[in-house]
Amino acid sequence: MKQLPFDRRPKEGQPPAQGAILEVKDLAVEFRLRDRTVHAVNGVSWSLGQSETLAVLGESGSGKSVMAHAIMGTLSSARAKVTAGEVWFAGRDLLKMPERERRRVRGRKIGIIFQDSLSALNPVFTVSNQIGEMFRFHAGMPRRAAQQAAVGLMERVGIPGARRRANAYPHEFSGGMRQRIMIAMALALEPDVLIADEPTTALDVTVQAQIMELLRSLQQEMGMGLVLITHDLGVVADMADRIIVMYAGRAVEESPVRDLYRAPAHPYTVGLLQSVPRLDRAEDDLRPIGGAPPDMTTVAPGCPFRPRCWLAAEVCDHERPPLLGVGEGRASACHFSHAVLEGTAGARG
Amino acid sequence: MPEGEPALEVRNLCKEFPVHRGGILRRQAGALRAVDDVSFSLARGEALGVVGESGCGKSTLARLLLGLEKPTAGQVIFGGRNLFELNAQQLRAARRRIQIVLQDPYTSLNPRMTIGEALNEAFEIHPGLCPKNRRQARVQELLEMVGLSGDFARRYPHQFSGGQRQRVGVARALAVGPEILVCDEPVSSLDVSAQAQILSLLRNLQRELSITYVFIAHDLSVVRYVSDRIAVMYLGRIVEVGDKEEVCSHPSHPYTQALFSAAPIPDPTLRGVRQRIVLQGDVPSPIDHPSGCRFRPRCWKAEDICQQVEPALHGVTGSCLQAACHFATPQAPHLAADRERA
Numbered sequence: 223m224k225q226l227p228f229d230r231r232p233k234e235g236q237p238p239a240q241g242a243i244l245e246v247k248d249l250a251v252e253f254r255l256r257d258r259t260v261h262a263v264n265g266v267s268w269s270l271g272q273s274e275t276l277a278v279l280g281e282s283g284s285g286k287s288v289m290a291h292a293i294m295g296t297l298s299s300a301r302a303k304v305t306a307g308e309v310w311f312a313g314r315d316l317l318k319m320p321e322r323e324r325r326r327v328r329g330r331k332i333g334i335i336f337q338d339s340l341s342a343l344n345p346v347f348t349v350s351n352q353i354g355e356m357f358r359f360h361a362g363m364p365r366r367a368a369q370q371a372a373v374g375l376m377e378r379v380g381i382p383g384a385r386r387r388a389n390a391y392p393h394e395f396s397g398g399m400r401q402r403i404m405i406a407m408a409l410a411l412e413p414d415v416l417i418a419d420e421p422t423t424a425l426d427v428t429v430q431a432q433i434m435e436l437l438r439s440l441q442q443e444m445g446m447g448l449v450l451i452t453h454d455l456g457v458v459a460d461m462a463d464r465i466i467v468m469y470a471g472r473a474v475e476e477s478p479v480r481d482l483y484r485a486p487a488h489p490y491t492v493g494l495l496q497s498v499p500r501l502d503r504a505e506d507d508l509r510p511i512g513g514a515p516p517d518m519t520t521v522a523p524g525c526p527f528r529p530r531c532w533l534a535a536e537v538c539d540h541e542r543p544p545l546l547g548v549g550e551g552r553a554s555a556c557h558f559s560h561a562v563l564e565g566t567a568g569a570r571g
Numbered sequence: 572m573p574e575g576e577p578a579l580e581v582r583n584l585c586k587e588f589p590v591h592r593g594g595i596l597r598r599q600a601g602a603l604r605a606v607d608d609v610s611f612s613l614a615r616g617e618a619l620g621v622v623g624e625s626g627c628g629k630s631t632l633a634r635l636l637l638g639l640e641k642p643t644a645g646q647v648i649f650g651g652r653n654l655f656e657l658n659a660q661q662l663r664a665a666r667r668r669i670q671i672v673l674q675d676p677y678t679s680l681n682p683r684m685t686i687g688e689a690l691n692e693a694f695e696i697h698p699g700l701c702p703k704n705r706r707q708a709r710v711q712e713l714l715e716m717v718g719l720s721g722d723f724a725r726r727y728p729h730q731f732s733g734g735q736r737q738r739v740g741v742a743r744a745l746a747v748g749p750e751i752l753v754c755d756e757p758v759s760s761l762d763v764s765a766q767a768q769i770l771s772l773l774r775n776l777q778r779e780l781s782i783t784y785v786f787i788a789h790d791l792s793v794v795r796y797v798s799d800r801i802a803v804m805y806l807g808r809i810v811e812v813g814d815k816e817e818v819c820s821h822p823s824h825p826y827t828q829a830l831f832s833a834a835p836i837p838d839p840t841l842r843g844v845r846q847r848i849v850l851q852g853d854v855p856s857p858i859d860h861p862s863g864c865r866f867r868p869r870c871w872k873a874e875d876i877c878q879q880v881e882p883a884l885h886g887v888t889g890s891c892l893q894a895a896c897h898f899a900t901p902q903a904p905h906l907a908a909d910r911e912r913a
Contacts (some may be wrong), residue, residue: 426853427830428624453763455837479839499795514765555846
């Protein structure tokens with residue numbers, strides 16, 4: 223297969239390629255602790271198309287949630303710092319925007335939902351008050367009208383008895399219902415982009431299915447772009463159009479979803495797919511990835527996956543493989559990505 | 572069912588927790604039935620997977636099996652005797668033979684004890700297990716058995732990753748040479764790659780040591796991987812039980828079918844092809860469950876009889892499964908079917 227150039231990053235300081243509504247370029251985030259620096263995100267680039275679902279898949283510590291916060295401008299710790307990169311939305315770089323303007327984008331144009339709805343909601347305000355706040359703050363709606371709009375939204379996200387329960391507090395709802403309230407808040411102002419950070423991880427399977435179904439139908443209705451951050455290969459297979467696999471703060475593979483599951487192009491992705499027990503197949507042996515993710519306080523030269531990789535060669539020790547094209551819409555950051563993709567790289571030991 | 576004396580037998584096990592209302596004058600206002608008339612038996616070396624959503628009573632069942640909780644009724648028969656009729660000394664001896672692996676090994680390990688000390692503690696409690704001069708070597712052996720290097724014995728729990736800590740949790744349980752291992756959500760707090768490591772470890776250990784497993788988890792695919800038989804729990808009851816391949820290929824209880832259809836499968840070609848049963852509502856409160864069948868309010872098959880008569884676990888026609896449903900019919904779960912949603 224021919225090597226395709228995959229550098230579709232426009233030149234620095236230029237607005238994004240046509241068709242993308244959100245574009246992240248070379249984003250890097252660090253946490254400066256007293257005695258060391260954690261390199262949480264190390265130069266990640268991707269773009270999201272209109273009404274597209276992009277999955278960001280990674281294990282804990284891969285930097286996927288930190289990236290979401292960096293995009294939203296909600297990195298909570300004073301020690302966290304975006305050290306490089308651009309986030310382009312509607313012709314402007316969000317990272318260069320003054321906070322006052324950014325606040326108008328956040329929530330109104332780009333919504334976000336988190337895994338833990340109980341800590342994301344304020345326990346001392348009623349849910350309709352919190353949903354209505356979106357209308358009051360961003361759209362300048364009077365209190366009574368905002369309350370009405372909130373009840374309407376609660377109905378739309380499928381909360382039974384919305385009118386009756388509008389004045390209840392977050393703790394009076396179940397986990398699934400709270401996640402619906404989060405979705406109602408995030409979608410109140412019909413944003414162009416919704417970032418969903420592990421939206422169903424804390425929920426039971428049957429409730430997870432309900433929430434995914436809801437997200438899917440709302441997305442179709444409103445035509446928004448969805449960035450779905452998750453560790454669950456099953457959820458990705460069910461929901462996403464495209465996928466970015468993250469490892470140690472970097473994107474190691476990018477692909478249309480179907481292609482990735484059929485033929486992964488990065489050894490880490492191969493390992494992940496062979497690590498998930500399957501419900502649809504009888505008796506499949508798991509082939510776990512040995513070892514553990516690297517220490518993020520040091521940036522060693524070479525490939526970050528090298529110590530766990532069955533293909534590791536000398537070149538992997540001192541040369542970090544860039545994310546390069548390996549086919550239509552596909553890219554992989556591995557020196558042997560073509561061999562992995564074509565299945566000629568040799569069996570996993 | 573395999574012949575011979577069962578390794579573990581559970582008979583009509585029930586556990587109720589009193590529910591109190593009111594401030595100063597606390598009155599008992601009702602009872603939460605966490606485990607309700609659960610029975611099963613396990614052959615030596617067999618692995619039973621218990622699957623269910625939060626609140627179904629699976630963790631209470633684990634605590635009952637270890638004798639950490641006294642049941643309201645019922646028996647756990649182990650080595651020919653009811654666990655709940657043993658005196659303190661006999662109970663201690665029994666606990667050596669039945670061990671548990673918990674979800675979060677971090678909170679179950681003492682942060683001020685090295686891993687070696689923690690493992691050695693087992694030999695101090697059961698001194699007959701290993702002579703003093705052999706203990707250090709035995710600790711090394713245990714660590715190697717779970718895939719850790721022997722010199723990890725000198726480290727403290729915080730120096731381990733989640734997956735490694737869970738390996739320590741398994742080593743600690745194995746230290747006393749148990750016959751039965753109860754695993755309560757042993758991988759649900761782990762990442763995909765660590766989860767796979769622990770699952771293969773558990774399965775290999777089962778083959779090598781022929782331990783009997785009770786494997787409790789909410790994740791169907793995980794349960795399928797390690798078990799021989801699967802029991803599905805809903806609101807304190809077993810609603811379906813049987814051979815794992817049969818449960819996975821032709822579940823017969825509507826709840827099992829819904830559970831399967833809701834579980835995400837890592838195969839994008841199944842999108843839109845799979846049958847999808849989206850249940851309405853959440854699992855109801857276990858305090859006042861509905862009359863008749865407790866799954867009825869969420870069930871698309873419900874009829875009058877389901878409101879009046881609670882279905883007992885019985886053999887399903889045309890299947891080797893047992894299900895507690897008036898309308899149990901085995902059905903392959905992964906195909907699209909023209910079924911109406913509830």
